[in-house]
C-alpha cells in the first residue's frame with residue numbers, strides 16, 4: 099500500500115519539490131497551499147491539492163476533517179516566511195513580527211496538534227522545516243531577527259512535540275534544508291532545490307525512534323540547537 103505525505107506550503111520552492119518527488123515515487127501526496135487553484139496548474143495531476151493557510155486555525159482544523167483519522171506516514175511543516183531582512187540587529191515592526199511568528203511558530207504548533215495522532219497511528223514522521231539561522235549555537239549573524247527568533251522557537255515546538263508524540267509512536271524532527279535557491283533563499287544560494295529535497299527525503303527515510311527530537315541538516319548531519 100502506498101504511503102501518505104501531507105505537505106503544508108506546497109505551492110513553490112522546497113514544498114513544491116517535496117510534492118513532485120514524493121508523487122514520482124508513488125506516494126499519495128496531499129499538497130496544501132494558500133491558493134490551491136493556482137497550485138493545481140503546476141503540481142502533478144495525481145496530487146490531492148487542499149486549501150491551507152497555516153495562520154488560520156479553521157483552515158488547519160479542516161485538514162484534520164479531510165484526513166478523518168486516516169494514518170499519515172509523513173507530515174511536513176514547510177510553510178514559512180522570512181519577514182524583514184534588516185541587515186543588522188533591528189527590531190521588526192509589530193505587523194511583520196506577528197506574521198513571521200504566526201506562520202513559522204504557531205503554524206507548526208497547530209498542524210502538529212491536529213495531525214500528530216494520525217502520524218502516531220502510522221508510526222510516521224513529523225518534519226518541521228527549521229533553519230540554521232534559528233540555531234543559538236550555530237548562528238553567527240544578527241540580521242533578520244524575527245526570522246531567527248521564529249526558527250529558534252519552532253525548534254522548541256519540535257522538542258515539545260517529540261516529548262508528547264514520541265511515546266505515542268511518532269518521530270518528530272527539525273530539518274535544515276541548506277541555503278537553497280528558492281524565492282526565499284535567492285539566486286546566490288548554494289544548494290539547488292532538487293538536491294536539497296533529495297537529501298531531506300533520505301534523512302526522513304532514515305529517521306527512526308532514536309532521532310526523535312533531533313535537528314538534522316539535508317546531509318544527515320546533527321545540528322546543535
Ligand code: NDP
Pocket residue numbers: 106107108109110111112113130131132133150151152153175176177178179201227228229230274275276277278279280281282283284287
Ligand atoms: P519559499 O518562500 O520559496 O516558499 C514558502 C512556501 O510557504 C510557499 O509555498 C508559501 O505559499 C508557503 N507559505 C507561506 N506562508 C504560508 C501560510 N500562511 N500558509 C500556507 N503556506 C504558506 O520558501 P522555501 O521553499 O525556500 O522555504 C521552505 C521552508 O524552508 C521555510 O520554512 C523556510 O524557512 C525553510 N528554509 C529555507 C531555506 C532556504 O535557503 N530557502 C533555508 C532554511 C530554511 P504562497 O505561495 O502562498 O506564498
